[in-house]
Amino acid sequence: MPRPRVVILGAGFGGLHAARALAREPVDVVVVDRRNHHLFQPLLYQVATAGLSGPDIAAPIRKVLRRQRNATVLLGDARAVDRAARKVLLADGEELAYDHLIVATGVTHDWFGHEEWAEHAPGLKTLEDAMRIRARVILAYESAEREEALERRRAWLTFVVVGAGPTGVELAGALAELARHTLARDFRRVDPRATKILLLEAAGEVLPAFPADLALKARRQLERLGVTVRTRARVTAIDAEGVAIDGERVAARTVIWSAGVRATSITASLGAPLDALGRVRVEPTLALPGEPRVYVIGDAALLESGGRAVPPLAPAAIQEGRHAARNVARALRGEAPLAFRYRDRGALATIGRAAAVADLGRFRCSGLMAWVLWLFVHIFFLIGFRNRLAVLFEWAWAWLTYQRVARVIPHAAERMKRR
Amino acid sequence: MPRPRVVILGAGFGGLHAARALAREPVDVVVVDRRNHHLFQPLLYQVATAGLSGPDIAAPIRKVLRRQRNATVLLGDARAVDRAARKVLLADGEELAYDHLIVATGVTHDWFGHEEWAEHAPGLKTLEDAMRIRARVILAYESAEREEALERRRAWLTFVVVGAGPTGVELAGALAELARHTLARDFRRVDPRATKILLLEAAGEVLPAFPADLALKARRQLERLGVTVRTRARVTAIDAEGVAIDGERVAARTVIWSAGVRATSITASLGAPLDALGRVRVEPTLALPGEPRVYVIGDAALLESGGRAVPPLAPAAIQEGRHAARNVARALRGEAPLAFRYRDRGALATIGRAAAVADLGRFRCSGLMAWVLWLFVHIFFLIGFRNRLAVLFEWAWAWLTYQRVARVIPHAAERMKRR
Numbered sequence: 035m036p037r038p039r040v041v042i043l044g045a046g047f048g049g050l051h052a053a054r055a056l057a058r059e060p061v062d063v064v065v066v067d068r069r070n071h072h073l074f075q076p077l078l079y080q081v082a083t084a085g086l087s088g089p090d091i092a093a094p095i096r097k098v099l100r101r102q103r104n105a106t107v108l109l110g111d112a113r114a115v116d117r118a119a120r121k122v123l124l125a126d127g128e129e130l131a132y133d134h135l136i137v138a139t140g141v142t143h144d145w146f147g148h149e150e151w152a153e154h155a156p157g158l159k160t161l162e163d164a165m166r167i168r169a170r171v172i173l174a175y176e177s178a179e180r181e182e183a184l185e186r187r188r189a190w191l192t193f194v195v196v197g198a199g200p201t202g203v204e205l206a207g208a209l210a211e212l213a214r215h216t217l218a219r220d221f222r223r224v225d226p227r228a229t230k231i232l233l234l235e236a237a238g239e240v241l242p243a244f245p246a247d248l249a250l251k252a253r254r255q256l257e258r259l260g261v262t263v264r265t266r267a268r269v270t271a272i273d274a275e276g277v278a279i280d281g282e283r284v285a286a287r288t289v290i291w292s293a294g295v296r297a298t299s300i301t302a303s304l305g306a307p308l309d310a311l312g313r314v315r316v317e318p319t320l321a322l323p324g325e326p327r328v329y330v331i332g333d334a335a336l337l338e339s340g341g342r343a344v345p346p347l348a349p350a351a352i353q354e355g356r357h358a359a360r361n362v363a364r365a366l367r368g369e370a371p372l373a374f375r376y377r378d379r380g381a382l383a384t385i386g387r388a389a390a391v392a393d394l395g396r397f398r399c400s401g402l403m404a405w406v407l408w409l410f411v412h413i414f415f416l417i418g419f420r421n422r423l424a425v426l427f428e429w430a431w432a433w434l435t436y437q438r439v440a441r442v443i444p445h446a447a448e449r450m451k452r453r
Numbered sequence: 454m455p456r457p458r459v460v461i462l463g464a465g466f467g468g469l470h471a472a473r474a475l476a477r478e479p480v481d482v483v484v485v486d487r488r489n490h491h492l493f494q495p496l497l498y499q500v501a502t503a504g505l506s507g508p509d510i511a512a513p514i515r516k517v518l519r520r521q522r523n524a525t526v527l528l529g530d531a532r533a534v535d536r537a538a539r540k541v542l543l544a545d546g547e548e549l550a551y552d553h554l555i556v557a558t559g560v561t562h563d564w565f566g567h568e569e570w571a572e573h574a575p576g577l578k579t580l581e582d583a584m585r586i587r588a589r590v591i592l593a594y595e596s597a598e599r600e601e602a603l604e605r606r607r608a609w610l611t612f613v614v615v616g617a618g619p620t621g622v623e624l625a626g627a628l629a630e631l632a633r634h635t636l637a638r639d640f641r642r643v644d645p646r647a648t649k650i651l652l653l654e655a656a657g658e659v660l661p662a663f664p665a666d667l668a669l670k671a672r673r674q675l676e677r678l679g680v681t682v683r684t685r686a687r688v689t690a691i692d693a694e695g696v697a698i699d700g701e702r703v704a705a706r707t708v709i710w711s712a713g714v715r716a717t718s719i720t721a722s723l724g725a726p727l728d729a730l731g732r733v734r735v736e737p738t739l740a741l742p743g744e745p746r747v748y749v750i751g752d753a754a755l756l757e758s759g760g761r762a763v764p765p766l767a768p769a770a771i772q773e774g775r776h777a778a779r780n781v782a783r784a785l786r787g788e789a790p791l792a793f794r795y796r797d798r799g800a801l802a803t804i805g806r807a808a809a810v811a812d813l814g815r816f817r818c819s820g821l822m823a824w825v826l827w828l829f830v831h832i833f834f835l836i837g838f839r840n841r842l843a844v845l846f847e848w849a850w851a852w853l854t855y856q857r858v859a860r861v862i863p864h865a866a867e868r869m870k871r872r
Contacts, residue, residue: 087506087507089506094639096639096640108599109599173528176489180529220513220519
């Protein structure tokens with residue numbers, strides 16, 4: 035008799051930890067992902083700002099699961115789930131039958147209904163996004179160097195980050211360091227230290243999910259780095275020439291979007307209640323309502339635990355992945371599923387060189403101490419020993435020299451022409 | 454009075470060393486390149502076979518020349534030279550006047566008049582080429598894993614390298630190690646150790662530019678790694694399904710071209726004698742015949758020194774770059790240009806883990822000793838201290854673990870669909 039097949043869609047934090055948690059269970063695990071690598075997303079902003087190489091924060095999924103004999107990796111693009119037939123439909127027309135399904139497909143960008151902004155304000159979720167942003171940032175300086183008119187040069191040297199959650203804050207801080215230190219003396223006509231970095235947030239303070247005192251400290255640290263922070267700022271237009279903030283135009287040739295996300299389209303095929311962003315309202319067990327064979331975890335899932343919404347963070351996805359795996363194992367033994375309980379480990383955000391804020395519940399800190407904490411936590415959780423060493427090395431080097439190692443972009447001149 | 458302007462086209466080994474050699478001369482140096490980085494081409498095969506990240510072997514040109522106050526870097530695509538007007542024409546319509554010009558634009562691929570082969574058999578000259586080949590190689594294994602039919606699976610697991618010069622030999626050796634060690638246990642259906650790697654050479658032995666005894670040793674080392682070497686093999690057709698060797702079909706979904714090169718098209722605008730591959734026959738001074746303001750150096754130049762053709766190697770380009778700079782400086786002082794004399798430092802080729810051949814004139818060696826020599830020479834010449842450390846680290850790691858760090862490719866599933 036063939037063993038039950040557990041299909042896991044997505045090899046992010048949730049999916050990968052679900053797969054691992056099933057290693058000793060009597061099942062065949064199939065992990066499906068559109069990419070061949072797991073991505074350590076919390077460090078993606080470092081790739082976008084030329085601090086790290088892509089491969090430093092990515093691990094081939096096959097390598098991660100190599101020793102897990104009951105796991106198979108399938109490079110494929112899952113498009114829909116047919117619950118009645120218990121099948122996943124792939125983009126190339128193939129079908130994949132499942133006995134149990136764990137949907138861990140995460141979220142993608144959402145421009146609040148303004149799809150036309152996507153081209154001018156790319157978001158940061160994948161390695162490809164990071165490479166695109168890196169190319170835009172580096173080429174903005176190249177274009178400024180070749181620009182004669184002062185006004186236009188200034189527009190090339192203005193960077194706007196929309197959304198001051200952890201990613202926006204980290205991006206703005208890294209852009210400031212790139213301008214003030216790494217590139218400071220590389221040009222002849224332009225002075226990168228004159229770069230304007232504008233961080234926009236619709237809420238009343240940066241890092242809205244953090245306690246107010248830490249958020250304020252983060253803002254102060256950003257301002258010390260030279261970032262201009264504007265809160266209660268609503269973006270009303272974005273095009274190739276800049277943005278409008280509550281109607282006021284700001285000329286900026288480089289805009290990065292870190293404001294909105296939505297679930298990938300596959301959740302629509304699950305036939306389950308979704309919120310406006312396509313996220314699935316799951317039961318306390320993480321299963322779809324009335325469908326104990328299908329679990330949704332990670333950023334694509336919506337649920338409360340201990341009276342609060344489970345946040346869209348890597349630790350939550352990891353916990354949910356393990357929990358869904360455990361419930362699958364229980365179902366195979368004929369046991370009832372258990373309700374998920376989120377254990378809040380806190381949250382961290384870094385603001386450039388040697389500054390960060392850490393919210394660990396009762397314990398809070400900011401500045402150098404929070405940064406060291408952030409460093410250790412992130413390196414510890416990077417999957418793969420080798421990556422840990424390489425990232426530590428890159429950082430030590432960047433920290434000592436203010437250099438950024440990954441300033442190389444492909445097709446530089448052609449890209450510049452196209453803009 | 455403005456200082457004379459020396460324009461250097463291309464920031465490869467020749468162009469960059471020419472620029473540096475002009476640091477203390479009373480001139481303005483403008484270095485024009487289509488890319489924002491200098492590339493350490495001798496290690497490009499490592500990027501193509503996932504051993505190194507792109508940024509490890511690339512250095513931003515601006516960073517390399519940052520401290521040279523008389524040098525400016527221009528990211529631009531030089532298309533033609535107008536000798537009468539002393540101008541370089543850029544692709545975006547701009548013009549760049551020069552007093553002295555050093556053309557160091559190198560070579561690109563040439564498929565012996567079969568441009569239709571380009572799509573199926575990419576060459577390896579740029580970082581983009583390397584990323585494309587890396588993606589094809591990794592995805593060939595992914596496709597084999599998903600392929601049901603044995604014959605088709607075998608075609609995915611057959612890699613053909615056309616041309617057994619140093620690049621072809623190094624590529625074939627690295628592909629063999631990737632198959633036999635790195636990927637050996639990563640798949641469930643296919644056994645990467647069964648991969649067939651075919652190295653084709655039209656001449657009578659691999660490494661035709663090397664002494665016969667070393668070439669034979671290189672061949673033995675390749676065969677020990679599991680590479681099938683076929684000499685006196687003429688490729689008569691290449692398409693998406695495979696190659697024809699003297700009419701005989703070999704099914705192979707991955708073909709890499711390392712057989713032919715030609716000068717980039719800019720040499721045609723110089724109004725100077727060219728060979729069939731577009732290379733410029735320069736005077737012994739490296740200047741164009743009858744045009745002492747324009748020098749051509751590196752792979753794009755053809756000349757003899759000591760009765761032998763100067764070989765298309767990095768050390769030759771470096772020597773020529775320095776010599777051209779010296780002749781420009783002499784012209785400014787009213788002195789006659791000197792003839793170039795090539796100092797042959799020998800040649801090296803590596804064949805995978807701990808094997809290589811070295812031809813240093815009187816001293817020749819092979820095996821581990823040549824490999825250690827190769828390692829030191831290459832790390833020593835890598836531009837930038839940081840890159841040296843990172844590459845050493847990657848290598849030490851790869852050597853100890855047989856792992857390859859850069860197996861990550863963007864848009865994996867989409868690319869697989871398109872093939």
